[in-house]
Amino acid sequence: MTARKKTVFSGMSFDVHCGRSVGTTARPSMSGDVHSGLSLIRPLSIVVALVGALAACTNYYEIPIETPIQPKLDIAGFQRVLVAGFVAGGDDEVDANLETVRLLRSQLRQKGSLRVVEAEPLVLNEIAAQQNGGPAPPASPSDTASTQETGLPPIKEEKDLEPYERIFSKVDYWKKIGEEHQNPLIVTGSVLFRPHTTSGFVQREQEIYDQFGRRRVVPQRVYMERQGYILRPTFVFIDGKTGETLHSETFREEILYNQNTQTPALSSFFELMDRLLPTFLNAMSAQKIRGTRVLLK
């Protein structure tokens, strides 16, 4: 029986086999210059023996583990999931509602256990405005009327979301949506994706060459103006049978680039969403977090 043992020696990592097959040190090929080969073998074998001896004294083993994290929601009572639509705003370049619906449906189709309901995404900005006493929503859900026409302020910042987010507590509305789609688990919420600019000192690494041409990397504080985006989604999980909210969670992610970097808004949107997807999926299914631990003798 062989056990794989790992030991750290002067900052280097060696893998050593211990157990019955200890004497399995690789022998160098005898072809070529036998003498120089033998003269190399001796110091090499001493080093190997030393490392072996050290390994025998070292009583730890690195081992990969996977920690299962249980889902936050019990979805046993559901067979379908409807990603209904999102209250969205912040940036005109990206339709955060449509993009979020598409992304989450695609993820749930690939990684979820529930059947994903294919339905036209709801334009919740208008529906929320209508429920707030504004004019009726447009006949077609894809008809994106300006929020200014609907009685609620346009969504530019986090505080603008508040009057829209009241829609998530309208139990009758969500119950009705649930009935239309055979009582699925409803995923909705709000997505604020907005540009962000900041300035200040940042630490950068700079290459420096001395008089002998030797390269050194030194940290340097530089004043910089940077621009990027903030993504602030709230995912709300609603029981389609009752219209009640089962679970809700809010995230905030931001990304900043140098001012001369041109990154498309949609690309930044997906980059930020990508960071949140594992946690979003963990609401409905168990996830495994991979890591390494050290076993001790």
Add this chain to the structure above:
Amino acid sequence: MFVRIISAVVLCLVLGAPSAFADQRDEAREQVEFGIQVAQRGLWREAIYRWERATQLDPTYAAAYNNLAIAYEHEGQLDKARAAYEKAVSLDPNSEMIRQNFDLFKEINDRAKKDGL
């Protein structure tokens, strides 16, 4: 005569106790080593059984608690894992490896808790 018998029994107990304790330590060590071998093959439940046995044989064996904590973590028994890590740290507060394992565990566990578990 009676005093002699009592003295002999006490002497036997005094001389025999360290050796019995040493035997238990050796057995605990064997259990830990076997647990490592089976864990490396992915047989974590067997490893848990071995390391639990080791902690019963030698309740001061920090490494056994450390390994047990890792196994519980791998099996998703996070409360048990925390308790075992805490025990391991209390038995060997100077072990950087135990502390590092515990820190990594806390990172995951705290995140899971923060997410609403």
